[in-house]
Amino acid sequence: MPSTRIYLLLVILALGGCASTQGGKNPQDPLEPFNRGMYKFNDAVDKAILKPVAKGYSTVMPEPGKIMVANFFSNLNDVIVTINDLLQLKFAQAASDGTRVLFNSTFGILGLFNITDRLEKHNEDFGQTLGYWGVSSGPYIVLPFFGPSNVRDSIGLYVDSYAHPIRQISNIPTRNELYITRTINLRAELLDKEKLLNEAAIDRYAFIRNAYKQQRQSLVYDGDPPREKFDDEFDEEFDDEANSDIQDTTSIENVPPVVVSTPIPQGSMEPLSQETSSNPASSEQPTEIVVPAESTFNPYRMQELVPAKSENSLQN
Secondary structure: OHHHHHHHHHHHHHHOOOOOOOOOOEOOEOOHHHHHHHHHHHHHHHHHHHHHHHHHHHHHOOHHHHHHHHHHHHHHHHHHHHHHHHHOOOHHHHHHHHHHHHHHHHOOOOOOOOOOOOOOOOOOOHHHHHHHOOOOOOOEEEEOOOEEEEHHHHHHHHHHHHHOHHHHOOOHHHHHHHHHHHHHHHHHHOHHHHHHHHHHOOOHHHHHHHHHHHHHHHHHOOOOOOOOOOHHHHHHHHHHHHHHHHHHHHHHHOOOOOOOOOOOOHHHOHHHHHHHHHOHHHOOOOOOEOOOOOOOOOOOOOOOOOEHHHHHHHHO
């Protein structure tokens, strides 16, 4: 009950910022008034508590100590990654991530040392698992303390936190200390990235929202998300198809008629012979060629063929 009351109080505080936001709704961010109010609340908490503590932690903790703390929580997170690998039927990846957990937890002394750095570290969670099976992301939403998310990833966050190894610790003070240490470690890792954000972003809220949506889309599709088409691209494709149809019809109309010449059969040569006989120059009868009827005649042997009239003249 106390946690529910605190959450409702945070929602009321966030809704207070909705009245100050003017303008129409953004289809990409229908909850923008609420989200901007919650973003301001989270930013105020970060500047007042988390950021100063993270700076002190980064200053006091030596570099080897920060690396071991990061390795410890990364090894715990690999347990969640391996479970979601199996839920997404990525068995080869699950074998790799499970090997990381096994060796880092034993030979790496509970993950303080990353002895499996040759194996690739993956990033999987239940929100990505839901996206893998076709669940839509839903509207973008900013959660209190947790920051940018959406409806699908909010459900995934709850499921992952419920199955996280830290949640299985029965000693509540120890469990809370681990939660606090993990949060400080994550905030300290973002200190350098925050400098880039301050230099590049004019509207921090819009920059974080767009970056989060692109990152989650890329993670769900393993770095190869489908390319989104905008309205102007659909209009250009429609115009190109219409122009191509017009060009095809125009080219068909401009094609000259094709004349097909049909060979004249041998039986239809009578008109040609009549025209030839009518010519006085062609009044002479053609010379008949006699082919020897001998059985030993070889057509491949060069033999002079004697006209019939010549043989008659020689006999006379």
